[in-house]
Amino acid sequence: MKGSVLMGGMLFAAAAMGIGLWYSAEKAYYVEVTDVAEVMAYGDAFPVANYRGIDADTSPLKMRACFNVDWDYYPTDEFKGVATPLIAPKSFDCFNAKKIGADLEAGNATAILSDENKPYGFNTFIAQYPDGNAFMWRQVNNCGEAHFSGDAIPQGCPVPADAAAKNVMRDPDHALHDINLTPITGDAPESMLIEGQPIVAFSTDAKFYYACFQTPMSFGLLTETYEISDNALPAKPLGDMACYNQEKIAMDVASGEALSLVGQRNIVDGIDRIIAVYPDGRAFAWHQEAQ
Numbered sequence: 001m002k003g004s005v006l007m008g009g010m011l012f013a014a015a016a017m018g019i020g021l022w023y024s025a026e027k028a029y030y031v032e033v034t035d036v037a038e039v040m041a042y043g044d045a046f047p048v049a050n051y052r053g054i055d056a057d058t059s060p061l062k063m064r065a066c067f068n069v070d071w072d073y074y075p076t077d078e079f080k081g082v083a084t085p086l087i088a089p090k091s092f093d094c095f096n097a098k099k100i101g102a103d104l105e106a107g108n109a110t111a112i113l114s115d116e117n118k119p120y121g122f123n124t125f126i127a128q129y130p131d132g133n134a135f136m137w138r139q140v141n142n143c144g145e146a147h148f149s150g151d152a153i154p155q156g157c158p159v160p161a162d163a164a165a166k167n168v169m170r171d172p173d174h175a176l177h178d179i180n181l182t183p184i185t186g187d188a189p190e191s192m193l194i195e196g197q198p199i200v201a202f203s204t205d206a207k208f209y210y211a212c213f214q215t216p217m218s219f220g221l222l223t224e225t226y227e228i229s230d231n232a233l234p235a236k237p238l239g240d241m242a243c244y245n246q247e248k249i250a251m252d253v254a255s256g257e258a259l260s261l262v263g264q265r266n267i268v269d270g271i272d273r274i275i276a277v278y279p280d281g282r283a284f285a286w287h288q289e290a291q
Helices: 002-026 097-106 142-149 161-165 219-225 246-255
Strands: 031-033 038-041 044-047 049-055 064-068 110-116 122-128 133-140 195-202 209-214 259-268 271-277 282-289
Touching: 038 110, 038 122, 097 122, 133 142, 219 259, 246 271, 259 282
Parallel strands: none
Antiparallel strands: 031 049, 038 044, 049 064, 064 133, 110 122, 122 133, 195 209, 209 282, 259 271, 271 282
């Protein structure tokens, strides 16, 4: 008797868990959207009919929509292989991601870029059919993939709003990318002499900034003029950066083979820039938390 009660309890718990997982995937957080009369396409707003959609505040990726259009049909391969519909909850049965994707690949439908980086890191695509059926979804773009993983943002991507909040700009000409040194006298940081153009990788998070460059400044001049860092903690770049070997730099700074200097204290809130320089002029910069 006790065994059957225990088994019954386990089955009930398993069933409840299964129902919870199903509800989380299929129903939780989604809201139905029907009051949409127009969508963006080709850089302008176009009317739609019979709009049926779902969306959620928890993720931009939860948006899906099915509707009808009477726009002209312009077949194009511009977004073929790029626009990839995401599977919708089974309850939203008008949106068949596998079929839409197959039709885009076969040329039975055409993909239109509806919005780009709205919200940041996401593109909205529309799959339009010759008969006027249309389907819309969002997916992560290359800007978002880099931004959300902490990697360097690709060229051409706009500045993320939260990057400004962290005082980090994506503009390669921004003053944050000037490499300076802090004088022993306590004066304002001075521009460091550099040969050529630094190789720089930086992310939207202020801690993730790295640079490789050459300097003609001698050890003697650096030691006599600028503040030495006694807490150099070079970090490992998030992406591939062949010129920057974090383990080697840390070892050489610790042994004294490389000289570590304070580039700029509090370059952004709570973050210092540190510079490591070798006798042959090789130099490396990174950001670390202020101590």
